[in-house]
Amino acid sequence: MSYSDYGDNDPIYGDDLADEDRESRPRLMLMGLRRSGKSSIQRVVFHKMTPTETLFLESTSKINKDNIHSFIDFQVWDFPGQMDFFDPTFDTTAIFGEVGALVFVIDSQDDYMEALARLHSTVVAAYRVNPNITFEVFIHKVDGLSEDYKIDTQRDIQQTTTDELADAGLENVQLAFYLTSIYDHSIFEAFSKVIQKLIPQLPTLENLLNILCANSGIEKAFLFDVISKIYIATDSSPVDSQSYEICSDMIDVIIDISSIYGRAAIGAKRNHEAFSVIKMGNGTVLYLREVNKYLALICLLRAETFEKQGLIDYNVHCFKEAMDQVFELKRAERTRREMEANQLLEQQQHNGLYGHG
């Protein structure tokens, strides 16, 4: 396969970026054996396909590039299962050179020895070209396994992989392992963690969320990408899957209600920004506020704390302003770099034309 063979899918969220701009986006690769579930993961997470619809997906025959235009722009590349790295036309430098994260999908319901051998050769080939790649292993389709079997499988895969890499002299390569399934929230949670590693502003966002929680009595806060339901940052208290699930479900409820009754029904306020509060029977309050067109802040707090709603609203307002500043700075930095690059180019052209005179 040559580099020009790559397919280019339609963008999801309306894409108005130039080609060069797309190429500079962080790249995330989905690799693994045939039928391991790569395309299903991509469709369920980024295209709202239901898990049962994936039963009818055809096998991928060429690399599918998917441009995700969201709060950060990135690309997801879905590879065909039968890809052969040792094929001389497979240009490893071009493929792995710019990758941010490599997600390797293993079908845990199948015999995974061949998949582990492929994982090993993939990591070795990719690491040689680009040691900065983060390697993420999805032990996938765990919906079919019992709790005990899940843990055993993860331990076995983790142990075998790290031993083999150590034997190959690659003990420094870090691999992260996740148990995933498209039939529950686990795939979104795993993808959240993968994407977070590609966000340069993550420490700043976490810090802002920590300050927000500490000053408002909030127990847990997530910053969600609304369309994919990936959380791109959370405060530094531990994440338990239940909190993530309940916040993620809240987005569905809000989207459903707003599509039926309009945004007024969910408390859309000034500037049409969405705002909603759900009080649960167990004394917990879920508080959602739209941050910008891609992101929503969702907080979990006790009903007693919510009595001071004015304080919380004010702190959230400050949080939003800080977020705007962080991303405004990023934009300004990019413009500055572009101007510098243009100046350099002009200088070079000038020197080229008149330099020897």
Ligand SMILES: Nc1nc2c(ncn2[C@@H]2O[C@H](COP(=O)(O)OP(=O)(O)OP(=O)(O)O)[C@@H](O)[C@H]2O)c(=O)[nH]1
């Ligand atoms: N039980 C279960 N089945 C899954 C899961 N994810 C994917 N599948 C099924 O696995 C089968 C293969 O999925 P695909 O997404 O086509 O696999 P692929 O890795 O893209 O395959 P190639 O394109 O051939 O490389 C489909 O029938 C999916 O419905 C999962 O989490 N659990």
